[in-house]
Amino acid sequence: MRVGVVVFPGSNCDRDALHAARLAGAESFPVWHESTDLRGADLVVLPGGFAYGDYLRAGALARLSPVMGAVREHAARRGLLLGICNGFQVLAEAGLVPGVLLRNASMRFEHRWVRLSVERHDTPFTRGIPPGMTLRMPVAHGEGNYFLPDADLHALEERRGVVFRYAPPEGNPNGSVRAIAGVVDARGTTCGLMPHPERAAERLLGSDDGMLLFRSVVEGVAAASLPPSVEVGM
Amino acid sequence: MTTYRYAVSVMPRDGILDPQGRAVETSLPHMGITAVHGVRIGRRVELEVDASDESAARVLVERLATELLANPLVESYVVELLDGGGPRDTPETRS
Numbered sequence: 643m644r645v646g647v648v649v650f651p652g653s654n655c656d657r658d659a660l661h662a663a664r665l666a667g668a669e670s671f672p673v674w675h676e677s678t679d680l681r682g683a684d685l686v687v688l689p690g691g692f693a694y695g696d697y698l699r700a701g702a703l704a705r706l707s708p709v710m711g712a713v714r715e716h717a718a719r720r721g722l723l724l725g726i727c728n729g730f731q732v733l734a735e736a737g738l739v740p741g742v743l744l745r746n747a748s749m750r751f752e753h754r755w756v757r758l759s760v761e762r763h764d765t766p767f768t769r770g771i772p773p774g775m776t777l778r779m780p781v782a783h784g785e786g787n788y789f790l791p792d793a794d795l796h797a798l799e800e801r802r803g804v805v806f807r808y809a810p811p812e813g814n815p816n817g818s819v820r821a822i823a824g825v826v827d828a829r830g831t832t833c834g835l836m837p838h839p840e841r842a843a844e845r846l847l848g849s850d851d852g853m854l855l856f857r858s859v860v861e862g863v864a865a866a867s868l869p870p871s872v873e874v875g876m
Numbered sequence: 877m878t879t880y881r882y883a884v885s886v887m888p889r890d891g892i893l894d895p896q897g898r899a900v901e902t903s904l905p906h907m908g909i910t911a912v913h914g915v916r917i918g919r920r921v922e923l924e925v926d927a928s929d930e931s932a933a934r935v936l937v938e939r940l941a942t943e944l945l946a947n948p949l950v951e952s953y954v955v956e957l958l959d960g961g962g963p964r965d966t967p968e969t970r971s
Contacts, residue, residue, distance in 0.1 A: 699947060742949045749895040
């Protein structure tokens with residue numbers, strides 16, 4: 643199982659993601675944003691940070707990086723793709739997952755622990771998470787306010803595209819519509835979420851719930867002798 | 877080739893939460909102003925385009941506006957030709 647973590651200028655959670663993937667039993671390696679070679683990654687991670695300084699809009703310039711062509715092809719081949727925080731913003735700007743991340747309703751940079759309900763257990767990212775369990779992870783972002791126009795939102799819910807929602811007691815930190823914290827694309831192989839599973843990778847950090855996500859992917863890929871092509875919903 | 881100057885004004889669409897505008901508006905009473913409302917904050921991008929004519933230049937600016945400068949899901953934009961619409965000669969001496 644190979645995990646490639648893309649490093650944009652301004653990424654700052656790349657090492658955490660590399661570490662979490664390693665803890666889950668994967669071989670992980672960085673992929674510089676100017677490279678077009680994903681080196682056989684089964685899972686590509688777009689990590690958190692402030693790619694290109696978040697200029698124009700968060701994620702808007704990063705999606706034009708040379709590596710993104712290879713990332714698109716990887717996703718089109720149903721390769722697994724995970725965008726965390728800024729990586730989710732890049733996925734949304736690239737149109738690889740639906741929606742847009744607006745400025746937090748509070749106008750503040752929200753950095754705190756939240757709780758997530760898991761809406762689906764049949765995705766490669768969540769299949770190892772015990773049903774009924776809520777996940778404790780930190781958020782740290784200024785633009786995490788998930789938004790979709792009503793019609794698109796309806797379509798997203800209809801196809802069960804919402805994977806994570808902010809749950810009590812901490813609740814919704816940023817004003818996201820329907821408390822949406824993470825979504826998958828129609829194939830179910832590209833996932834974006836604002837909270838940081840890689841920052842909840844060891845008990846020492848306050849929670850290791852994030853490892854459930856990394857282990858789901860690693861164990862799922864290991865179980866399949868071929869690269870995964872998982873049919874979920876749709 | 878001629879150089880044309882444009883301004884692209886990008887605004888949040890109606891109904892889209894504009895927390896910046898709201899923050900400014902809620903601060904106005906601190907200045908003793910109560911008659912101002914409907915504050916919306918967007919972004920203005922000025923740029924220069926080298927093109928054979930204005931319509932070719934505008935096609936490029938429109939593409940840039942839809943694909944990059946504005947996110948059509950939540951933002952609208954207006955393209956404005958600057959300098960009264962007159963083209964500016966590209967300085968041949970520019971290296």
